[in-house]
Amino acid sequence: MRLLITSPTAIVVDDSDVVSVRAEDASGGFGILRGHADLLTALSVSIVAWQAASGHTRYCAVRRGVLSVTGGNEVGIATAEAVPGDDLGQLEQIVLDEFRRRTEAERASRVQGAQLQMKAIRQIVQYLRPDPNHLREGGA
Numbered sequence: 137m138r139l140l141i142t143s144p145t146a147i148v149v150d151d152s153d154v155v156s157v158r159a160e161d162a163s164g165g166f167g168i169l170r171g172h173a174d175l176l177t178a179l180s181v182s183i184v185a186w187q188a189a190s191g192h193t194r195y196c197a198v199r200r201g202v203l204s205v206t207g208g209n210e211v212g213i214a215t216a217e218a219v220p221g222d223d224l225g226q227l228e229q230i231v232l233d234e235f236r237r238r239t240e241a242e243r244a245s246r247v248q249g250a251q252l253q254m255k256a257i258r259q260i261v262q263y264l265r266p267d268p269n270h271l272r273e274g275g276a
Contacts, residue, residue, distance in 0.1 A: 137170045139186050141196055141213040141220070148218040149196055151188065157211050158185040159203055168211055175205040181235045183227050184213065196220040197227040199235040 139157055141149040157168040160182035168175075179201045187193050201215030217235065221227050 137168075137209045137211065139211045139213075141184065141198070141215065141218050143215055143218050148215075149194075149220055151186065151194070153189045154211070155187045155189055159213075161203070168205055171208040172205050173208070175203070177203050179203050179213065179215070181231055181239055183224070183231055185224075194220065194222060195224050195227050197230045197235060199239065 137154045138152045139154045161177045184196045197219045198215040199217040201213050204212045
């Protein structure tokens with residue numbers, strides 16, 4: 137089975153000798169073996185693990201992403217950011233600290249942007265809405 141993990145700027149992992157893949161989405165962890173049904177799911181901030189035919193287990197921290205299984209023998213992951221490695225403990229720290237911090241910062245930035253947009257809309261509506269007192273004074 138082939139595993140391909142890509143970020144916007146690089147092919148992070150391209151391993152064609154994979155026996156199994158473990159990943160995590162919103163419903164929890166799951167595994168993929170050769171012959172798996174086609175699948176498309178959104179990954180959470182997590183660590184993807186896979187075992188090569190040699191028995192060696194490798195890991196890759198992903199900052200969310202989309203996982204697809206095609207034809208039962210190709211697993212593709214497109215992610216915003218990925219860090220491969222052999223040290224699970226080190227990758228867990230990356231996921232827990234750095235990736236989650238960045239994800240929360242992006243979320244806070246989106247909220248702040250939405251708040252600014254709403255403030256601008258309120259000011260425009262207030263400017264365009266006529267003052268009811270002004271209409272009464274005009275001799276209505």
